[in-house]
Amino acid sequence: MARTCLNSAQREGALAQLQKEKVDLLVVGGGVTGAGIALDAATRGLRVGIVEAQDWAGGTSQWSSKLVHGGLRYLYQFNFALVAEALKERGLLLTRTAPHLVKAQPFLWPLKMPVVERSYSAVGVGMYDMLAQFGGGGHNAVPRQKHYTKEGAKELFPGIRDDALIGAIRFYDARVDDARLVIDLVRTAVGYGALAVSRAQVTGYLKDGSRVVGAHIKDLETGRELQVQADYVINATGVWTERTQDLATADGGLRVLASKGIHIVVPKDRIQGQAGIFLRTEKSVLFIIPWERYWVIGTTDTEWTQDLAHPVTTAADIDYVLEHANSVLANPLTREDIIGTYAGLRPLLQPKTKGEDSSAKVSREHTVAEVTPGLAAIAGGKLTTYRVMAQDAVDFALTQRGGPRALEEHPCITETVPLVGGAGYAAWQTQKERVAADEGWSPQRVQHLLDRYGDELPVIIDLIAENPDLGAPLAAEPAYLRAEVAFAITHEGALHVDDILRKRVRLDYEHRDRGRSALPEIVDIAAPLLGWDETQREAEIRSYSDRVAAEAAAEQTSTDEQAVRARLGVPDLVPMA
Structure with missing residues (x-):
C-alpha cells in the first residue's frame, strides 16, 4: 500500500x-x-x-455532473461511435477497473406525448442498451430499459408532478465521485x-x-x-x-473554449424518488441525481470568458436550474432548500488549429x-x-x-488494470457483516467505506488501531470518520484544508455551512500530520472561511463578471504563478 x-x-x-x-x-x-x-x-x-x-x-x-455515461443525447445527433465508445468505458469502470467508485444508477425519462414520443424514445434507449451489450467492457453491468405507465412511474418517483408525464422509460447509467x-x-x-x-x-x-x-x-x-x-x-x-x-x-x-456548468445540491428528503430524472432542455439536458444523503441537480452550459481558476455560480444560474427542476417536481424547490452549489468549466474543443477560421x-x-x-x-x-x-x-x-x-x-x-481499491472490492463486499461486528460499525458505515476505499478498507482499520481517536465520526458530519481525514493526508495527497473539504471529505457542497463547522476538528487532525504550527492552522481556517464567504457572495450576483469580482476579492492560500 x-x-x-x-x-x-x-x-x-x-x-x-x-x-x-x-x-x-x-x-x-x-x-x-x-x-x-x-x-x-x-x-x-x-x-x-x-x-x-x-x-x-x-x-x-472535480466539478462535473459526477456521471459515467454513454451520452444518451448523442444518439439523437447520430454519433453512434462516440456513444458506443463511452458505453464500453462505462462497463469497464463498473465491472473491472473501479467498481468501488462507479455505481449503476437508474434514471427515469418522463414522457409527455403518447405513442410517438414513447416510440422514438424507446428506439433511442433501445439502441443505448444494444450498443452497451455489443460494445464489450461488461455489458451486463446494468439492467436494460423498462417502460412504465404514469401510475407505475409515480410509484418509482412519487415526487414527480402529475402533469409532468403520461408515462416514462427507466434506463441506467452510472455515477462517480469525480475527484x-x-x-x-x-x-x-x-x-x-x-x-x-x-x-x-x-x-x-x-x-x-x-x-x-x-x-x-x-x-x-x-x-x-x-x-x-x-x-x-x-x-x-x-x-x-x-x-x-x-x-x-x-x-x-x-483551440479550446470554456463552457460553465453549475449544479445545486439539496437534501435527500426534499425529493421523493427511487431513481434519478433525465430531462431534455432547450439547451442540453438536466439531471436530477440521487446520492446517499442528497440530490445533485444540473447542469447549465454557458460561455465563460472570466478567470479560469475561479468559475462561480450566479443567482441567474441557480434560477435556471431551479426552474427546470421544478417543471417536473411536485413540491417545488426554493433557494432555502439548497445546501450547496458548485461551478466548473468544460473544455470544448474547436475543430481547427489556431490561426484557422x-x-x-x-x-x-x-x-x-x-x-x-x-x-x-x-x-x-x-x-x-x-x-x-x-x-x-x-x-x-x-x-x-x-x-x-x-x-x-x-x-x-x-x-x-484496476485502480487502487478496486481489485478486491467484490471480495470485501462479502465481509461487510463480519467487519461491522468486529469494528462496532453499522453495515451502512462499512458500505460507505467500501464505496470510497474498496479493498483498502483494512488501511482505514489499521489507522484506527494505531490511533483510536480516529475511529470517532466527525462531530459536524457523522457520515465521515476522523480516520478519513487522516487518510486524505497520508494516502490521498491532501496538503491543505481546502483539499480535504473540496475533494476528499466533500463537505464543501454536501453540508449547508460548506463544512465550516468541521474546520476546527479537521485542523486538529491535519496539523500534526502536516507539521502545521499555530500560525498555519489559523491561516488554513481563515483562507477556507473567506473563500466560502466569497462564493456565497458571488451567488447573490446576476452576472459572471460580478460573481468573479466577488470571488477574486479573496486571495488563494497557494496562488498559481
Missing part, C-alpha cells in the same frame, strides 16, 4: 527524482485526462512524471512508478533548438524552481490548454496534436472516456518518439 501513497513525503521524493532524472514522458495537468495518461504510460513501462498546478482534479474534473476517481488514478500510476507532484506549475519549456525537451517548473508550496528533462511532453490542461501550449509557441496548437460546431470529442516538436496537446472528450483519451495520447507520443514499432513494444493494458 505504501507504494501508492500520495503525501508530502512522496511529493518531496518525486520532486527530487524529477530534478536529477530524465523521464520518458512528462504529463502537464492532473485532471482525469492527465492522470489517465500517467497511468497508461506507467503501465507500459515508461518512466513518467506528472505535475499539476493546483491540487489533483483542481479544474474541470476521487482522479486521485485514485494518480495513486495507481504512482504505484507503477510515476513521479507525481501537485501544486507544481509549468512556467516554461526547455528547448534544444525548436524541440521541447522538458519544462521549467515552480513548486508553488515553497517557491522553488526546477528543470525537468523529458523525451516528450504532453499538455493535458483542459481549459488551460492554449495558455500552457503558448509557453512553447504561439504558432499552431489546439472555422464555423464548425464545437465538439466534446477529443483531439491529440503536436504543438511543436517534443510537445503534444490533448483536449476535448469527457470524464467517461478518459482511458481512451489517455491511450490515444500515449500512442501518439510513442509514435512520435519511435514510430509504429514503439507501439508494439509498449502496448496499452489499462483495460485490465
